[in-house]
């Protein structure tokens with residue numbers, strides 16, 4: 001739809017109120033988005049230069065932007081800071097390039113492949129159980145968030161990139177060392193109205209460029225090791241990197257450039273590891289505050305598994321654990337905003353949207369929309385019984401996005417999180433430590449700012 005002559009200008013703050021709102025947003029964007037929705041409604045206009053921003057919260061409007069009229073919305077301006085790192089990878093690319101690349105890697109996420117991934121996921125979860133025996137016995141606190149990051153990074157490295165488990169430990173150390181300058185750069189770009197271009201030698205730009213150089217060297221190492229292995233063994237692997245390498249080494253002329261290969265590998269490391277790690281951390285955090293829900297998880301695990309390690313085939317028989325994960329993804333969605341930019345003038349819920357306007361959908365806000373969620377701040381896995389799910393608007397719950405750009409790794413992530421939850425919950429419970437407060441922070445994804453320090457206890 002284009003904008004009709006009846007379309008109205010969306011309400012929103014102006015002048016001093018706008019200035020205050022932007023200041024609050026820099027401190028806590030999500031709380032401010034929620035406040036603006038409460039004050040002005042489901043479409044809020046922020047008259048910012050160079051393009052006005054529209055905060056869109058109602059599931060009908062979400063469905064319209066991400067699905068029904070998705071062709072009118074590109075990823076646009078707010079994806080630029082991520083593109084400074086990931087280039088033209090699957091998350092940031094558009095048009096024909098995106099279509100070609102998505103088709104290329106899609107087979108790596110086929111159902112058949114997932115069964116193979118499950119074995120590695122189980123292996124990595126069991127390694128955590130093993131590693132936490134000692135801190136449990138000595139009551140030494142562990143940083144659960146850091147360990148979940150390492151777990152999901154290892155899974156992505158092993159199953160998507162075919163990396164050697166031994167090498168991954170060194171890779172993850174390197175990535176941890178450069179994570180901070182990368183995040184600080186992307187955050188500063190995403191939250192400031194103006195930032196000096198990348199070529200200006202500010203300290204932050206300089207730290208960012210140095211971190212990207214380290215990242216590039218690491219990715220080259222992963223790619224080179226894999227190329228060598230392919231040449232020696234003539235492997236027929238079908239993981240993401242194998243598919244990308246085959247396209248890259250295709251000499252027919254239709255192949256992919258080395259730069260594109262690098263962009264895709266960085267995208268999969270970034271999109272595939274951090275998101276699932278945060279989702280798992282928030283799940284452990286919520287469970288630590290809800291012992292009665294933990295008891296129900298234990299009852300289910302004991303009834304179905306009788307103490308043995310779960311496999312992929314067991315998961316349909318563990319519906320309550322799945323509901324716990326779904327509810328954690330509602331309250332703490334790792335991806336908190338889905339920004340877009342309008343290609344042509346449009347109309348959303350009766351409001352005019354000019355060309356090039358920035359449209360921001362926030363999972364965090366829509367997942368708390370009072371018309372669709374009662375007591376939205378409460379952790380209630382029962383919201384995700386099949387009956388409740390069937391009754392709900394499909395776009396009231398969008399942790400993996402919606403429409404053509406919906407997450408390619410959704411089934412992968414759900415499989416991983418379900419197996420990890422089941423395996424670790426069979427062995428341990430956790431207690432938060434009051435001296436280590438847990439503060440949610442948006443740094444591209446929604447993470448516990450200073451980690452998640454907890455004590456580990458043997459299951460009763």
Ligand code: HEM
Nearest residue numbers: 090091271272275276279335399400401405407408409413
């Ligand atoms: C809990 C875990 C995860 C969450 C919450 C999540 C969330 C999302 C969301 C919301 C999008 C859509 C972004 C947009 O429309 O602008 C997305 C896209 C994407 N995700 Fe995930 N993701 C998760 C796990 C994964 C995993 C495990 C992988 C890889 C194995 C992955 C790879 C990607 C890629 C490559 C895209 C871009 C897809 C495209 O545009 O074609 N994600 N993810």
